[in-house]
Amino acid sequence: MELLSSTKTFGGWLKRYRHASTSVKGDMVFSIFLPPQAETKKVPVLYWLSGLTCTDENFTQKAGAFKKAAQLGLAIVCPDTSPRGTDYPNEHDSYDFGSGAGFYINATVEPYAQSYNMYDYVVDELPALISEHFRVNDKKSISGHSMGGHGALICALKNPNTYQSVSAFAPITNPTNCAWGKKVFTGYLGEDESSWQQWDATCLIQHATQRLELFVDQGDADDFLSKQLKPESLVKACFKNDHPINLRMQSGYDHSYYFIASFIDEHLDYHFDALK
Numbered sequence: 507m508e509l510l511s512s513t514k515t516f517g518g519w520l521k522r523y524r525h526a527s528t529s530v531k532g533d534m535v536f537s538i539f540l541p542p543q544a545e546t547k548k549v550p551v552l553y554w555l556s557g558l559t560c561t562d563e564n565f566t567q568k569a570g571a572f573k574k575a576a577q578l579g580l581a582i583v584c585p586d587t588s589p590r591g592t593d594y595p596n597e598h599d600s601y602d603f604g605s606g607a608g609f610y611i612n613a614t615v616e617p618y619a620q621s622y623n624m625y626d627y628v629v630d631e632l633p634a635l636i637s638e639h640f641r642v643n644d645k646k647s648i649s650g651h652s653m654g655g656h657g658a659l660i661c662a663l664k665n666p667n668t669y670q671s672v673s674a675f676a677p678i679t680n681p682t683n684c685a686w687g688k689k690v691f692t693g694y695l696g697e698d699e700s701s702w703q704q705w706d707a708t709c710l711i712q713h714a715t716q717r718l719e720l721f722v723d724q725g726d727a728d729d730f731l732s733k734q735l736k737p738e739s740l741v742k743a744c745f746k747n748d749h750p751i752n753l754r755m756q757s758g759y760d761h762s763y764y765f766i767a768s769f770i771d772e773h774l775d776y777h778f779d780a781l782k
């Protein structure tokens with residue numbers, strides 16, 4: 507791994523690394539916040555998955571999470587949102603497909619199938635790398651925003667007993683039924699919609715074998731709420747399958763990192779309670 511930067515903050519360290527990834531067959535960059543407690547003991551980890559157009563740095567620079575994480579003794583790992591360095595057809599033409607829009611799934615359509623394996627990267631490869639190189643214990647939780655909120659939900663739903671807790675800010679909830687999801691699923695998975703369901707949180711609820719609560723914050727002034735995010739789909743699926751969900755509609759909040767910064771401390775407390 508190549509250390510790109512190391513910055514002291516709130517008594518801990520924010521470090522940025524580049525490494526060669528086997529899942530995406532190219533270099534990937536991630537950020538990790540190590541709290542002061544990690545100097546002397548192993549700490550639990552929260553994985554944070556960002557949304558469309560983001561890199562690992564949107565969360566580190568805008569969420570304001572590190573004071574609380576330092577107090578709790580919680581490491582936070584922020585992967586990038588897609589492979590970089592490739593130049594596939596349409597990969598860099600729009601904000602909601604290709605680079606910056608990996609969607610945390612494994613693509614099956616060529617040429618994307620060669621490297622757009624962000625699910626394997628965040629579920630298997632990155633945690634193994636983090637365990638090998640940092641003073642972390644085997645407890646982990648996952649959270650994210652929008653595309654990354656959906657990523658967090660599917661990682662938890664598809665991997666029972668892997669994460670101690672899961673939360674999401676303004677997640678896309680039912681990508682098989684919104685424009686963002688239909689566009690990327692067609693491009694990465696193909697036209698056969700039956701193959702899409704295994705990557706859709708609302709569809710996955712009926713197959714869940716662990717009833718891990720879904721903790722979701724959603725702003726009611728979010729411009730993407732009714733057309734892309736559709737939390738009512740997820741709530742309906744949870745209700746139908748007796749799956750626990752705590753959806754908090756937050757009055758006046760939009761889709762931005764100002765919203766995330768307003769509630770991130772509560773999410774960190776929530777995860778740390780489960781990780782203790």
Ligand SMILES: N[C@@H](CCC(=O)N[C@@H](CSC=O)C(=O)NCC(=O)O)C(=O)O
Pocket residue numbers: 556557558559560564568601651652653654761762763
């Ligand atoms: N057209 C907009 C859309 C990009 C946007 O809003 N991205 C969000 C995530 S949306 C769902 O995954 C985001 O987190 N942006 C980065 C940020 O720092 O706010 C555009 O291109 O701006």
